[in-house]
Amino acid sequence: MTSTDPASVPGFIVLAAYRPPAELFSRQLRSIQAQTLTAFQCVIVADGGVDEVRGQVVDAVGTDERFRVVGFEERVGFYSNFERGLEEVPSDAPWVALSDQDDEWRHDKLAILVPALERAALVSGQARVVTYPEGVVVSASTQRRAVTAPALVLENQFSGALCVFRGSLLRTALPFPRYTGPAQVHDHWLAVCAAATGGIAVVDTVVQDYVQHSANVLGEADTARLGWRQTLRRRRDAVRTDTQGAGPRAVARSIYLVNAGWAEVMIDALGTRVVRAPVQQLAAAFGSHRRSGRTVQTVIGAARRREISARSAAVYLVGSALWTLTGGDRRG
Known part of the structure; x- marks a missing residue:
């Protein structure tokens, strides 16, 4: 500019x-x-x-x-x-x-x-x-x-x-x-x-x-400041309406979609449009071909620096791990 x-x-x-x-x-x-x-x-x-x-x-x-x-x-x-x-x-x-x-x-x-x-x-x-x-x-x-x-x-x-x-x-x-x-x-x-x-x-x-007000699509209370109780309640409600049914895999998919899945989609899309070292580093941590060690290191590092909440770190790591362990592909 x-x-x-x-x-x-x-x-x-x-x-x-x-x-x-x-x-x-x-x-x-x-x-x-x-x-x-x-x-x-x-x-x-x-x-x-x-x-x-x-x-x-x-x-x-x-x-x-x-x-x-x-x-x-x-x-x-x-x-x-x-x-x-x-x-x-x-x-x-x-x-x-x-x-x-x-x-x-x-x-x-x-x-x-x-x-x-x-x-x-x-x-x-x-x-x-x-x-x-x-x-x-x-x-x-x-x-x-x-x-x-x-x-x-x-x-x-x-x-x-x-x-x-x-x-x-x-x-x-x-x-x-x-x-x-x-x-x-x-x-x-x-x-x-x-x-x-x-x-x-x-x-x-x-x-x-x-x-x-009552008609807000998203409100300030819908940010990452939600507590554990509200987070778990939202995941429970999401699982109940999940078209893939109930059970451990449905829970894993729900947790995955709320954070890790969206991060993956963003970084994969960015990687097709921008060829720069910072994007490549993000892809190694969050993209569909991410490396688990780099992912854990990046997430825990951000939490330790208090750039993100412990809740966000846990939701990302748990969702990513559970979805993989239950046989879900990284595209969800």
């Missing part, structure tokens, strides 16, 4: 919308409209209900030409919907920001984060976690951290709604890899791509409110 004044270089904001709650959606759009960095195009990607979304956008921001709605009637879910939105962005865009439909940005969010792309391919700020409609502050900061690439593969530190990244990252990140497990998320994939190529960074400034 050049040193051109970011306020004079138009970037892109991609907002994924699915049946957005009217009040929160309007508030979020107006917070984007009020940004002090004014040179941008906001692409709102409607995952169904195109006419309704378009009407809500007009109600919120009027005829502001920086906002446009891209409509799709086929519902694909937030992962693929963000992918569809990013396909609307040219890879020579100086910067790209992602947006959820129900948060609220501080007016200087883009002015703070975009200049930081001079030193990293992807940058995150912090968010204040607030409940809706009560307005209770759950946390003053999300405490996001910039960690090493192996630690990031194991435990995501980046929420898409908090990030901006260089448009050139799209040459590596698109198309998104496909995965059948519950861990498939766009922000984790984008962060891993950035960590393995141009680097990641965190600005320790609160740049928005992260709004928690």
